[in-house]
Amino acid sequence: MSQDVLTRTDDSARPDRSTDSHADPDDVRFALQPGEPLGRDLLKNRFVSAVMRSRWYPGAFQIPIAAVFGLVAYQLLTGPSKAHENAGTALMWVLWWPALPLVYVLFGRFWCAVCPFAAISDFVQKLVGVNRPVPPFLKKYGIWVIDATFLAITWADHVFGIVGSPWGSGILLLLLTFSVIVSGAFFQRRTFCRYLCFLGGLSANYGRTGMVALRAKPDVCATCTAKAACFNGTDTVAPCPLFTFARTMEDSANCNLCANCVKSCPNDAITLTVRKPTKELWFLRNPKIEESFLAMAIMGIVIIQNVTMLPVWTNALDWVNQTTGITSYPVIFTAVFAVGVSIPVALLALAAKVASLGNLESAFKNFARFGYALIPLDVAAHVAHNLFHLLAEGKSVFYTVGALFGGQTTGSAALVGNTRIQVLQFAILALGLAGSVYTARRIAHRRYLTPGRRRSTLIPVTALIGVLTALNVVMFLFPMTHRM
Amino acid sequence: MARRTGNSRTVMSSVGVAVAIFAAVMAFESRSTSFDEAGGAQSTSSSGGMAGMNMPGMDMSGTQPAPEPTPTPSMAADMPGMDMSGTQPAPEPTPSMAADMPGMDMSGGHEHGATTEAVSVRPLAPVLGAFGGGTSAVLLAAGFLRRKDRAANQARKAAITARRNRR
Numbered sequence: 001m002s003q004d005v006l007t008r009t010d011d012s013a014r015p016d017r018s019t020d021s022h023a024d025p026d027d028v029r030f031a032l033q034p035g036e037p038l039g040r041d042l043l044k045n046r047f048v049s050a051v052m053r054s055r056w057y058p059g060a061f062q063i064p065i066a067a068v069f070g071l072v073a074y075q076l077l078t079g080p081s082k083a084h085e086n087a088g089t090a091l092m093w094v095l096w097w098p099a100l101p102l103v104y105v106l107f108g109r110f111w112c113a114v115c116p117f118a119a120i121s122d123f124v125q126k127l128v129g130v131n132r133p134v135p136p137f138l139k140k141y142g143i144w145v146i147d148a149t150f151l152a153i154t155w156a157d158h159v160f161g162i163v164g165s166p167w168g169s170g171i172l173l174l175l176l177t178f179s180v181i182v183s184g185a186f187f188q189r190r191t192f193c194r195y196l197c198f199l200g201g202l203s204a205n206y207g208r209t210g211m212v213a214l215r216a217k218p219d220v221c222a223t224c225t226a227k228a229a230c231f232n233g234t235d236t237v238a239p240c241p242l243f244t245f246a247r248t249m250e251d252s253a254n255c256n257l258c259a260n261c262v263k264s265c266p267n268d269a270i271t272l273t274v275r276k277p278t279k280e281l282w283f284l285r286n287p288k289i290e291e292s293f294l295a296m297a298i299m300g301i302v303i304i305q306n307v308t309m310l311p312v313w314t315n316a317l318d319w320v321n322q323t324t325g326i327t328s329y330p331v332i333f334t335a336v337f338a339v340g341v342s343i344p345v346a347l348l349a350l351a352a353k354v355a356s357l358g359n360l361e362s363a364f365k366n367f368a369r370f371g372y373a374l375i376p377l378d379v380a381a382h383v384a385h386n387l388f389h390l391l392a393e394g395k396s397v398f399y400t401v402g403a404l405f406g407g408q409t410t411g412s413a414a415l416v417g418n419t420r421i422q423v424l425q426f427a428i429l430a431l432g433l434a435g436s437v438y439t440a441r442r443i444a445h446r447r448y449l450t451p452g453r454r455r456s457t458l459i460p461v462t463a464l465i466g467v468l469t470a471l472n473v474v475m476f477l478f479p480m481t482h483r484m
Numbered sequence: 485m486a487r488r489t490g491n492s493r494t495v496m497s498s499v500g501v502a503v504a505i506f507a508a509v510m511a512f513e514s515r516s517t518s519f520d521e522a523g524g525a526q527s528t529s530s531s532g533g534m535a536g537m538n539m540p541g542m543d544m545s546g547t548q549p550a551p552e553p554t555p556t557p558s559m560a561a562d563m564p565g566m567d568m569s570g571t572q573p574a575p576e577p578t579p580s581m582a583a584d585m586p587g588m589d590m591s592g593g594h595e596h597g598a599t600t601e602a603v604s605v606r607p608l609a610p611v612l613g614a615f616g617g618g619t620s621a622v623l624l625a626a627g628f629l630r631r632k633d634r635a636a637n638q639a640r641k642a643a644i645t646a647r648r649n650r651r
Contacts, residue, residue, distance in 0.1 A: 077608060128627040167606055174615050181619055185626035 029449055035250060036283040038215055041271040043262065052259040052272065061114040069116035075404075076170030086166040087400035093163050094393045098386030100199075101206055101379055105277055108210025109203045112256035117176060118193055118241070121184035131188050134195060134243070142195030143290040147297055150198040154301050155337055158308060159330045190241040194254060204253035205295055206379050208372070209278045209435075214255050214262075216246040220269035230261035230270065237264040246270060251280055253291075278376045278435045282442035289364060292371020295378055296348050299468060300341035302381045306475040307340065308333075344468060348374070351460040358456020359448055369447065370461045373440035377465060380432020381472045384425040388480050391415045391424070418479065425476045433469045437462055 042048045051057055068091065075088030083089045103111050112118060125131070138145070153162070153172070162168040176197075183192035193200045216230065230246040233239030240246070242254045246261045246269075262270045307313055320332050352366035359366070394415040398407075444457045 077606075077612075081606070124623070124626075128623050128630060130626050130629045130633060171611065174611065178615060178618055178622075182622050185622050186629075 030447055033446060035285070036280060038213065038271060038273040039275050041273055043270065043272045048272065052262050058113040058258055062116070062119050065114050066116040066119055073170065073173050076166045076173060079166060081166060083164050083166060084396065085400065087404055089166050089169060090397045090400040092169060094389055095397050098390035101383045101386070104203060104206035105209050105379060106211055107257065108212050108252045109207035109256045112193055112200060112203055113258040117180045117197070118190055120177060121180045121190055121192055124181050124184035128185055130186050132186055134187055134191050138191065138195040143201060143288070143294065145196060146198050146201030147290065147294050149196070150201060150294070150301070151297060151341060153198055154304070155334065158333050158337070189239060189243060194242045201294055202298065205291060205298070205375055207252050208280045209376060209379055210252055211274055211277050212257065213252050213273050213275055213280065214246070214257055215249060215271050215273065217269045217271060218247070220267050221247040224267055224269065226266050229264045229266060233260060234264045250285060278439055281372050281375060281439045282446065284369070284372055284443065287368040287372055289368040292348070292368045293345065295371045295375050296344040297341055298378050299344040299374060299381065302385055303343065303471060303475070304337060304340040306385055306472070306480070309480040310475065310478045312478065347464050347467060351464040354460040355457045359453040366457070369443060370440060373436055373443055373461060374465065374468070376435030376439055377432040377468060380428050380435070384428045384472070384476060387425055387428065388421055391421045392418065422476060426473065429469060429472055429476070433465065436465045440465065
C-alpha cells in the first residue's frame with residue numbers, strides 16, 4: 001500500500017467499550033471498526049495544492065458565478081414574464097438545478113463554497129456583522145427546519161408557481177437573499193448555509209456521495225498546538241464557515257471544500273482525497289433520523305415532481321374534480337403532496353420495523369441507519385428527473401441568453417431525442433439502484449456480525465429500494481411535460 | 485475612532501442600499517409606465533401574428549416536427565409547461581379547474597406576445613421596496629448592535645484595566 005493511503009484511527013475504539021462483558025458482540029465489534037479509509041491525497045499534487053492554498057480560491061469561482069446570479073435575478077424580476085422566454089428561468093431551472101446533483105456526486109459540497117448567497121453573507125458580515133453565536137434551537141433542530149423549508153418551497157412551487165414563473169422564482173431569490181442578509185448580519189460565519197438553507201440540507205445529504213473528501217491526519221492533529229486554527233482561522237484566513245472541526249470530521253456533510261483549513265493549518269495535516277462515489281455512506285457511525293427523513297422526503301418530492309409532470313396528473317385532477325367536486329388546486333395538491341411525501345417515509349418506517357424484528361435494534365435506529373442507503377437512489381432519481389429538463393430543454397438556455405445579446409432565438413429546445421433521454425434515465429436509475437443496494441449491504445455487514453441479522457435487515461431494505469426504483473421506472477416510462 | 489468608523493459605515497451602507505433600491509424602483513416604475521403606454525399596440529400585433537413560435541426556446545418539438553400553428557384556444561403546443569408533443573395529445577381542459585392551477589394552467593392564457601403587458605402588472609416596486617426597506621433596517625439594526633457590543637467590550641476592558649491599575 002502506498003504512503004498516500006491513510007487509514008483513520010477510530011476514536012471510539014477504546015478499551016472501556018470493548019471490555020464490557022454484557023455488551024452485544026455486534027456493538028463491540030462495530031465500535032472497534034476502523035473509519036473510512038482515505039485514498040490518494042490530491043494536495044500532494046503541486047497544481048491542486050497551489051489552487052487550494054491560493055488566496056483567489058474560491059473567490060475566483062465566486063465572482064463569475066455571482067455575476068451570472070445577478071443576471072438571473074435581474075431577468076427573473078424584470079425580464080419576460082413567460083418562462084420559456086426568460087433567460088433567468090432557463091439558467092436557473094434548466095441548467096443550474098439539473099447540474100447541481102452532478103456537482104455533488106463529483107465534488108461533494110463544492111457548490112456551497114462558490115454559492116453567491118454565501119458571498120452575500122460574508123460581505124454583510126464584514127460590513128455590519130454582529131457575530132452572535134448560533135442559537136441552540138438552530139443547532140438542535142436546524143435540520144428539521146431545513147426539512148420543513150424544503151417541503152414548503154416544493155409545495156409553494158406547485159401552489160403559487162415558482163419554477164414555471166420567472167416572477168415566482170425572482171421572489172424566491174429575494175426571500176433567500178433577505179434571509180441570508182439577516183443571518184449574516186446577526187450570526188457567526190455561515191449560519192444560514194449550515195442550519196437553514198434548504199439547498200444546504202440537500203447538499204449535505206448528496207455531498208456524502210461525493211468523490212472528493214477533505215479530512216485531517218489524526219496522527220498529526222494529535223500533536224497540534226495551534227489552538228484549532230483549522231476551526232477558528234488565523235489572522236489572515238477566515239475560520240471554517242460551516243463550523244466543522246477538521247480534526248474530528250468523519251463525514252463530508254458539512255464541508256464545502258473552501259480550503260480555509262488547508263490554508264490555516266500550520267502542520268499540513270489536511271488531506272484532500274479521491275474516493276468511490278457513495279463510499280462515505282458505507283462507514284457511517286452516527287446516523288441521524290432527521291437526515292434519513294430528509295433523504296426520504298427528497299425521494300417523495302422527486303416522485304411528486306414526476307407525477308405532476310405526467311399526462312396522468314391532469315386526468316387525476318379531472319377525476320378528483322368529478323368525484324369530490326373539489327376544484328381548488330391548492331387543496332387537491334396539498335393532499336397529494338402530503339400523501340406523496342409520506343409514501344417513502346412510511347415505506348422506510350415499515351422496512352425499519354420489519355428489519356428491527358430480525359436484527360434486534362429499534363425501528364428508529366433502523367430508520368436512521370438505512371435511510372442513508374437510499375441516498376444513492378435519491379441522487380439518481382433526482383439526476384434522472386432533471387436530465388430530462390437539461391437534455392430536452394437545454395437549447396433554450398442558448399436561445400434565451402442569446403436573445404439578450406441579439407443572437408439566434410428560434411429552433412428546437414431539445415439537445416437529444418426523448419428515446420435517448422429515457423435510456424440515460426434508466427441507466428442512471430440502474431446505477432442508483434446498484435449504489436443503494438450495495439450501500440445497504442455494506443452498512444448491514446459492518447453493523448451486524450451474524451448472517452441472520454444481516455439477512456433479516458437486508459431483505460426489507462432491499463425490497464424497499466426495489467419498490468422505490470420500480471416506482472421511478474414506471475414514471476420515467478411516461479412522457480413528461482417541459483419545465484419551460 | 486474605530487467606533488465612529490463602524491457606525492458611519494453602517495449608516496452609509498444602509499442608506500446606500502435604500503437609495504439604490506429607491507432608484508431601481510423609480511427606474512422600473514418609469515419603465516412600466518412606458519410599457520403601459522405602448523402595451524396595447526404591442527400585444528395586439530404579436531398575439532394576432534402568433535409570434536410565439538419564434539420565441540426563444542419555445543420550439544418544444546423535440547424529435548418531432550412542430551405542429552402547425554392554428555390560433556385556436558385548444559392549441560396545446562403554445563402552452564408553456566404543457567407541451568405533450570412527445571407522444572400524446574394534450575387533454576382538453578375542464579372549465580371548472582382552469583384558473584385554479586398554477587403551473588398547469590390550461591386556460592389558454594399563455595398567448596404569446598403578452599410579455600410586455602404582463603411585465604407591467606408585476607408589483608415590482610412594492611416588492612423591491614419591501615426588500616430594500618427590510619434590508620436597510622436589518623443592516624442598520626446590526627450595525628447599531630455591533631456598535632453597542634463594541635462599546636460594551638471596550639467598557640469591560642477599561643474596567644479590567646482600571647481594576648489592575650488600582651492594585
